[in-house]
Amino acid sequence: MGNLSRMPEPLREAVGNLLLAMADEEVLIGHRDSEWVGHAPILEADIAIASIAQDEIGHAILWYSLLQELGWPDPDRMAYFRDPPEFRNATLVELPRGDWAFTVVRQFLFDFAEKVRLEALMGSAWTPLAEAAAKVRREETYHLMHSRAWIARLGDATEESHQRMQAALDLAWPHALGLFEPAPGEALRVAEGIQPPEAELRARWEAEVRPILEAASLVIPQAEPIYGGRAGRHTEHLASLLADFQLVARSGLGETW
């Protein structure tokens, strides 16, 4: 299945909902990572997180561009001219930057979620999605190496680092489960072979992240997922994030920048 213009309506909408969630998550986590540029714990780490921020925003552009082909507005319109309730990201990515521990934990949970999702989508029945997923998956290799290395070190390096990492995990985990909140139209997407069920992705993800976290002496909290992002229900942090993000674009001073 590759012809965009001929995708029947209920499916077009359903595929759009998936892409929207993916694109919004990438652009917001990229924004949060970029808040470290110039402020990271050591120069070399500053440089690495800046690359990761760029990669994530690059992925967002890719997903927004696919959406555009399905009839949605262009990527900048999507990122800069929607309000919080129109965003479909899991709440994990909108939480404030926090300390380096929270950044590392959030990025780790997100990177592995992205990995299992991309690997599943590489087999998607919709060819443009399968091809894009394969491309993005290659860039994730570095992210996975980077996040895993930080988790392995900070989890049990010192008393302070352990405490900070555990607190970060306690905060992030239920929001991270929200990455697997099914976007509307899941049944149709699964039936058409666009994606496997979110529950299946979550199981694969847990199988990957749990052993790494446990090996770093971190305890995975017992917590219910925080859902709502896929329906446009967000924490108050998204509004302030978007106020920053959209400040100049919405200033009315110009059309092109």
Place this chain on the structure above:
Amino acid sequence: MGDTQWPVYEVFLQEKRGEPHVHVGAVHAPDPEMAFILAKEQFVRRGRCVSLWVVPAEAIYASRADEAEELFASVLEKEYREPRGFRVTERVRRWMERHGESLPDA
């Protein structure tokens, strides 16, 4: 504990298969794996790379400037170990002339 910027690892990069690894700089890192991860974005965020090495700077045993000039000087004639130090074609030519040998026209 005093502040630390971590130890130094020297970074070597191979741009293309078949070419040597070339020293491109150094990173501060706590251990080899982290040095590798951090070097990747400091030295390969643009440009080509097919292989990357990191080496603890303290593992490098180097020449000293005050001895280098004498150490690496080639004072006496050592042409015998260079390809240009041989006159063999000349001897073949002379032998051929003396014995009236000639090659078929090329």
Place this chain on the structure above:
Amino acid sequence: MLTYRIHGQMVPVPEQAPPPQEGPEYEARLAEFEARIARGEKIEPTDWMPEEYRRQLIRMISQHAHSEVVGMLPEGRWIPHAPTLRRKLILIAKVQDEGGHGQLLYRAAETLGVTREEMIEALLAGKAKYSVVFNYPTPTWADVAAIGLLIDGAAVVNQLMLAQGSYGPYARAMKRICYEESFHIKQGYDAFVALATGTPAQRQMIQEAVNRWWYPALMLFGPSDRDSVHTPTLLRWRIKTKTNDELRQEFVDQYAPMVLRLGLTLPDPNLRYDPETGHWRFSEPDWEEFWQVIKGNGPCNAERMAARRRAHEEGRWVREALAAKAARQANGGGDGRYAMASL
């Protein structure tokens, strides 16, 4: 106080020029050193060098490194507000490069025996200088564009000269930095032109930013040759190959027309092209203000230092944790990656 290692011993970096070393042996070594520079050869870290050469290089390279790192702040503040996804990516990449340049430069300074810990400590203690231009504010998005064109433009003029310098590690770092800076000017010019050719409001933004950044750009080259105490020594040893005023003139000749041809103005009533010399005439910056900003009384000195100190303090636990972990696992790490590197 900065110290450096020489033959395994910690030696303080003198705050004043060292007393002239004397004696026939010193004279011979100095003659050899200067002859090497005159032949256009580079000086490498393990070579003999006059202490004043070492001191000047440590001073210059560490100031340069600090400038890159502090210079991430005025533009970095606009990363969250970049008006398009493309501009956001470009700006992150650009500010990232500045961090990367700082990293390369700290390393070049380290080859002279000073450690990065010591240099950063000196900066955070307010004992080290960095370029005055980064103590000016960036109140609008247009400041990012003006910095990208004018400040990066000035930096490149300066750095192309430094890339010809006599100290090998500094010149090598400069070569790579200049390559990346050409991207910075391109992106700056692109953002600049987007505003200059945009709506009246955008044109006004960029004009105001130009008015703010023109004189700081001229200041980037340092004090007038009349007042530059270091210049003669730096020229003699080819640490620099042109004077501050020569570089300033080069910059004005190159960049003034780029601004003017977009119908914008520069805040200098004396600016005009002199067909006789082929150069632009211009007013010097307000040197009184320059010295005030150097002394720490610029509009953003306190803010910049506070931001650097906060990042440093908030990152301390991370640096310590990884050092502690590495110390515990000094003999671990057999993940099979070592094999081929032993060839």
